[in-house]
Amino acid sequence: MNPTTPNPQPATNDTGNARQRPIGVFDSGVGGLTVVSALRRLLPSEEIFYLGDNARIPYGNKGAATVERYSFELTGLLLAEGAKAVVVACNTATALAVPRLQDALKVPVLGVIAPGAAAAVAATRNGRVGVIGTHATISSGAYERALRKLSPGLEIHAAPCPLLVPLIEEGLLEDPLTDQHIARYLRGLLEADIDTLILGCTHYPLLKEAIARQAGPGVRLVDSADNCALAVRDLLRSAGLAAPETHTGTLQVALTDASDRFLPVVERALGLRVGDVGLRRVQGVALAGSV
Amino acid sequence: MNPTTPNPQPATNDTGNARQRPIGVFDSGVGGLTVVSALRRLLPSEEIFYLGDNARIPYGNKGAATVERYSFELTGLLLAEGAKAVVVACNTATALAVPRLQDALKVPVLGVIAPGAAAAVAATRNGRVGVIGTHATISSGAYERALRKLSPGLEIHAAPCPLLVPLIEEGLLEDPLTDQHIARYLRGLLEADIDTLILGCTHYPLLKEAIARQAGPGVRLVDSADNCALAVRDLLRSAGLAAPETHTGTLQVALTDASDRFLPVVERALGLRVGDVGLRRVQGVALAGSV
Numbered sequence: 118m119n120p121t122t123p124n125p126q127p128a129t130n131d132t133g134n135a136r137q138r139p140i141g142v143f144d145s146g147v148g149g150l151t152v153v154s155a156l157r158r159l160l161p162s163e164e165i166f167y168l169g170d171n172a173r174i175p176y177g178n179k180g181a182a183t184v185e186r187y188s189f190e191l192t193g194l195l196l197a198e199g200a201k202a203v204v205v206a207c208n209t210a211t212a213l214a215v216p217r218l219q220d221a222l223k224v225p226v227l228g229v230i231a232p233g234a235a236a237a238v239a240a241t242r243n244g245r246v247g248v249i250g251t252h253a254t255i256s257s258g259a260y261e262r263a264l265r266k267l268s269p270g271l272e273i274h275a276a277p278c279p280l281l282v283p284l285i286e287e288g289l290l291e292d293p294l295t296d297q298h299i300a301r302y303l304r305g306l307l308e309a310d311i312d313t314l315i316l317g318c319t320h321y322p323l324l325k326e327a328i329a330r331q332a333g334p335g336v337r338l339v340d341s342a343d344n345c346a347l348a349v350r351d352l353l354r355s356a357g358l359a360a361p362e363t364h365t366g367t368l369q370v371a372l373t374d375a376s377d378r379f380l381p382v383v384e385r386a387l388g389l390r391v392g393d394v395g396l397r398r399v400q401g402v403a404l405a406g407s408v
Numbered sequence: 409m410n411p412t413t414p415n416p417q418p419a420t421n422d423t424g425n426a427r428q429r430p431i432g433v434f435d436s437g438v439g440g441l442t443v444v445s446a447l448r449r450l451l452p453s454e455e456i457f458y459l460g461d462n463a464r465i466p467y468g469n470k471g472a473a474t475v476e477r478y479s480f481e482l483t484g485l486l487l488a489e490g491a492k493a494v495v496v497a498c499n500t501a502t503a504l505a506v507p508r509l510q511d512a513l514k515v516p517v518l519g520v521i522a523p524g525a526a527a528a529v530a531a532t533r534n535g536r537v538g539v540i541g542t543h544a545t546i547s548s549g550a551y552e553r554a555l556r557k558l559s560p561g562l563e564i565h566a567a568p569c570p571l572l573v574p575l576i577e578e579g580l581l582e583d584p585l586t587d588q589h590i591a592r593y594l595r596g597l598l599e600a601d602i603d604t605l606i607l608g609c610t611h612y613p614l615l616k617e618a619i620a621r622q623a624g625p626g627v628r629l630v631d632s633a634d635n636c637a638l639a640v641r642d643l644l645r646s647a648g649l650a651a652p653e654t655h656t657g658t659l660q661v662a663l664t665d666a667s668d669r670f671l672p673v674v675e676r677a678l679g680l681r682v683g684d685v686g687l688r689r690v691q692g693v694a695l696a697g698s699v
Contacts, residue, residue: 172464172470173463173464178577178669178670179462179463179665179667180665180666180667180668182666183463183664183665183666183667252669279574279577280571280574280575280578283570283571283574284571286469286570287570287571294589294592297585297588298585301585373474374470374471374474375471375473376471376472376473376474377471378469378543
């Protein structure tokens with residue numbers, strides 16, 4: 118009414134405020150904290166709000182419609198926390214939901230697949246790339262599509278490794294039985310003479326040493342977590358959304374099930390201190406755009 | 409108003425109708441079909457409505473409050489299907505939710521733990537009983553309580569076997585790696601000289617032969633599924649709720665995630681034909697009595 122009243126939300130302040138807002142990160146559980154760990158190392162000024170849907174974990178052997186519905190729901194909770202960008206720190210959810218999330222939302226949405234595919238294309242010398250992940254990720258063909266878009270001539274060998282997530286969640290990171298499971302899963306890929314292997318699940322960086330042992334020195338491992346963090350940095354810079362470098366970012370973690378047996382394993386393996394964990398209730402209620 | 413109008417729901421007809429209504433059975437996924445298979449063999453006249461919550465499977469490593477909430481929700485869906493009795497075909501949900509379900513509901517609620525404990529007490533000769541199950545089932549202490557109530561002097565040895573469910577769901581029922589995992593899990597129980605082992609998870613009957621191989625001929629296996637079916641038969645008879653013996657019962661199956669990779673494994677292993685599968689949406693909405 119009063120023409121001298123300042124606009125309460127001028128565009129410049131908007132951007133200023135937006136830069137201080139958290140990066141919202143979600144995963145089916147706490148495995149996506151591998152991405153958070155990489156983000157914290159690379160972008161120490163950023164606030165991070167992490168949401169793990171451990172009440173419904175795992176996503177990797179569930180149907181596409183279910184995973185898409187869950188992803189919209191979690192994204193809604195991150196937006197309610199004021200997220201300036203959404204990072205899908207779960208390969209299964211990236212494979213099945215990121216394109217529709219990007220269509221539906223104004224804030225930038227970034228998954229783990231495109232960055233991993235780009236890093237693999239840069240890494241391979243012989244043009245033979247392996248991908249491992251959950252059933253849902255592998256059968257979606259999302260990595261193949263992302264790799265072929267960048268380099269149509271690649272030879273791609275994909276293998277679902279469904280038992281690696283439960284083995285990791287039991288903390289069997291250095292265990293002869295885990296090694297035997299990995300050897301079995303990698304057999305076909307190694308016979309196909311891959312020189313690059315995408316760890317297409319955000320749990321797998323916790324098993325990097327065991328996988329490297331079985332893959333041998335001739336295979337380069339591409340870690341979703343590190344490459345996703347690099348892509349987040351570039352995205353925030355180009356969108357003018359990076360936090361001021363003088364700021365010291367904090368990490369807030371919320372889960373959908375208050376109790377999580379796997380969290381101490383992750384904290385120990387990553388050297389990450391999570392502190393107090395919040396609780397969010399998921400209601401199955403669909404956001405616009407959900408199925 | 410008209411005193412000659414017959415009571416539309418006389419007590420006798422009520423009982424008559426109730427007998428024709430289905431037994432409602434729920435589990436975290438399709439593993440509880442081992443209980444359905446036992447029910448179908450023992451009670452071929454009964455209608456069965458089975459609900460598997462595969463959108464949120466597994467329950468075995470989730471928190472007690474979460475499992476209780478899910479159990480109330482699934483029970484509500486079974487009551488909406490007209491269930492005359494509710495069978496909790498999941499050891500984890502039995503351990504964490506059956507007492508509160510029994511307090512809250514008028515229809516009889518039966519879990520898998522009390523029948524399994526009774527069968528183990530009848531089976532043991534040396535008084536040393538082993539129990540295997542998920543993390544949540546074992547850490548609840550529900551089997552110990554049920555066993556001690558029946559036989560306070562028993563020596564009970566319990567071991568969580570968290571990887572058996574994923575191994576079963578991958579169809580690795582006859583596999584050297586599965587045998588190695590079982591051997592590791594049973595080592596302590598066998599050293600304690602148990603002569604009876606409760607398979608405290610409704611998935612485990614699918615692994616009965618492999619478990620028997622590792623346990624050896626001196627150990628009697630107690631199967632939740634068979635003993636639960638016997639208890640359901642006794643319960644329906646004593647409550648006057650058994651279906652007329654002339655009736656041929658049918659099986660209806662509904663899931664919360666339309667796609668289930670494990671269902672064909674179960675059908676093949678049990679020789680059970682499930683037919684068309686319905687879909688039910690779980691909304692996280694709490695029934696009265698839920699947390």
